[in-house]
Amino acid sequence: MINKPLIGIIDISINNILSIKRAFQNIGSKVIVIDEQRNVEKFDIIVLPGVGAYHEAMKKLRDTKLILSIEQALNKNKSFLGICLGMQLLFEESEEFGLTKGIGFFKGKVKNFNKFNVEKQTFIGWNRVKFSKKIISMPKKYIEKNLLNSAFYFVHSFFVNCENKEIETGTSYNGKLNFSSIVKKDKVVAFQFHPEKSGNNGLILLKSMVKNILQ
Amino acid sequence: MHLEGLRVLGYPEFFAQKYFEENIDEIIFQDVVASLYKRNQLTSLTNKISKNIFVPITVGGGIRNVSDIKEILINGADRVSINTAAVNDKKFIKESVKVFGSSTITITIESSKVGERYKVYTDSGRTETNINTFEWIKEVQDMGVGEIILTSINNEGTGKGFDLNLYEKASKICNISLLAHGGTRNSEDIYKLFINTDIDGAIIASAFHYNYYKELLNKKKISLRGSTNFLVNQDFKNIFFFGVKDLKKYLKSKNISIR
Numbered sequence: 001m002i003n004k005p006l007i008g009i010i011d012i013s014i015n016n017i018l019s020i021k022r023a024f025q026n027i028g029s030k031v032i033v034i035d036e037q038r039n040v041e042k043f044d045i046i047v048l049p050g051v052g053a054y055h056e057a058m059k060k061l062r063d064t065k066l067i068l069s070i071e072q073a074l075n076k077n078k079s080f081l082g083i084c085l086g087m088q089l090l091f092e093e094s095e096e097f098g099l100t101k102g103i104g105f106f107k108g109k110v111k112n113f114n115k116f117n118v119e120k121q122t123f124i125g126w127n128r129v130k131f132s133k134k135i136i137s138m139p140k141k142y143i144e145k146n147l148l149n150s151a152f153y154f155v156h157s158f159f160v161n162c163e164n165k166e167i168e169t170g171t172s173y174n175g176k177l178n179f180s181s182i183v184k185k186d187k188v189v190a191f192q193f194h195p196e197k198s199g200n201n202g203l204i205l206l207k208s209m210v211k212n213i214l215q
Numbered sequence: 216m217h218l219e220g221l222r223v224l225g226y227p228e229f230f231a232q233k234y235f236e237e238n239i240d241e242i243i244f245q246d247v248v249a250s251l252y253k254r255n256q257l258t259s260l261t262n263k264i265s266k267n268i269f270v271p272i273t274v275g276g277g278i279r280n281v282s283d284i285k286e287i288l289i290n291g292a293d294r295v296s297i298n299t300a301a302v303n304d305k306k307f308i309k310e311s312v313k314v315f316g317s318s319t320i321t322i323t324i325e326s327s328k329v330g331e332r333y334k335v336y337t338d339s340g341r342t343e344t345n346i347n348t349f350e351w352i353k354e355v356q357d358m359g360v361g362e363i364i365l366t367s368i369n370n371e372g373t374g375k376g377f378d379l380n381l382y383e384k385a386s387k388i389c390n391i392s393l394l395a396h397g398g399t400r401n402s403e404d405i406y407k408l409f410i411n412t413d414i415d416g417a418i419i420a421s422a423f424h425y426n427y428y429k430e431l432l433n434k435k436k437i438s439l440r441g442s443t444n445f446l447v448n449q450d451f452k453n454i455f456f457f458g459v460k461d462l463k464k465y466l467k468s469k470n471i472s473i474r
Contacts, residue, residue, distance in 0.1 A: 016288050124392050126474045151474040155318045
């Protein structure tokens with residue numbers, strides 16, 4: 001790669017974006033933090049990270065008008081990555097504190113683990129991800145050896161179970177409850193886990209995505 | 216040992232980097248005497264340690280208010296662990312859970328068996344309280360925190376193995392993530408912990424540190440301050456150590472589900 005890929009990270013200051021920034025820098029990308037509405041044309045990938053409360057995040061996105069930058073990226077078919085809460089925000093609504101409307105790029109509802117028979121109501125730790133489809137073009141052997149069925153780091157009390165299996169590209173379990181841990185539609189990919197906290201496998205996944213997008 | 220007699224082993228950032236390279240699952244960084252000396256130097260260290268580490272990092276020691284937590288998180292930690300301030304100020308914990316979310320707040324419980332009772336201690340095992348460990352676990356859960364680190368002061372640094380009785384009882388009443396700390400002598404201790412209790416993770420300090428310190432010490436030729444007699448005299452009595460990779464290989468061979 002001659003030019004470093006340019007990554008725009010949406011910062012709504014309710015989350016810590018330092019580790020995401022460092023992870024992208026570690027794999028050779030240039031990072032710009034987007035903390036106010038701006039034209040996102042020049043970015044190779046827009047990243048929407050997030051830890052914290054759904055309604056709080058949606059409110060911040062609207063108050064700062066960052067929602068407009070996100071919509072621009074999604075409408076212009078830009079490569080887009082949602083992480084954890086950032087994935088959930090891309091769905092239609094969440095049942096956290098009543099109902100909160102989300103960005104609505106993916107169809108479906110974010111639900112609370114506490115209404116289901118799960119092993120942990122707040123899941124903190126490593127969990128396996130079963131890749132049901134290819135999200136990135138890598139040599140098959142490589143994916144099988146390094147990523148298929150490997151564990152990634154999750155922190156969440158809410159989850160999505162996509163009805164549309166077309167967009168569900170990875171699944172995981174909490175107890176016996178199956179949920180979507182990766183979703184993909186067009187050039188938008190979202191992870192329920194934190195690739196920036198998932199050790200070398202997480203970095204490999206990010207790196208492959210960036211490489212894939214630039215090809 | 217028993218959270219006392221601290222020894223200097225080297226620079227934390229080198230250890231953190233090494234553990235990350237060896238596929239460790241999480242790193243916990245604790246300034247053990249921060250509350251005792253009322254100091255707070257974690258912020259810059261957190262930033263340094265977390266620079267090239269891409270696994271979760273929990274930082275603790277002397278955290279007393281919401282702005283302490285904020286500073287540590289901004290500098291690269293994923294969670295903070297709190298002991299003394301939780302015992303002294305429950306309102307602070309409830310507020311922290313509300314501001315930062317359950318999954319960001321870990322409570323460390325230092326427990327010592329006094330007679331037949333497990334009592335809670337603060338200030339790195341120096342101040343005895345009248346709180347029963349198991350009652351405290353329930354109370355902490357009710358405050359909404361996401362995780363508990365349970366340290367056995369009796370076993371910490373002794374290589375006696377884990378206090379299985381403590382962890383079995385604790386894991387029965389605990390429905391949030393519970394980590395055991397204190398007493399690892401060898402890989403088998405960790406295997407025993409996982410098959411006999413419902414614990415979510417094991418915290419290992421000495422056994423790993425001693426395994427790597429020689430190699431890491433030479434990385435930076437700056438004189439270390441503090442109690443370094445141990446390093447000079449190479450006093451290895453009663454110390455057992457093993458590497459991260461070896462431990463994982465062993466646990467896998469025993470069919471323990473591990474990353």
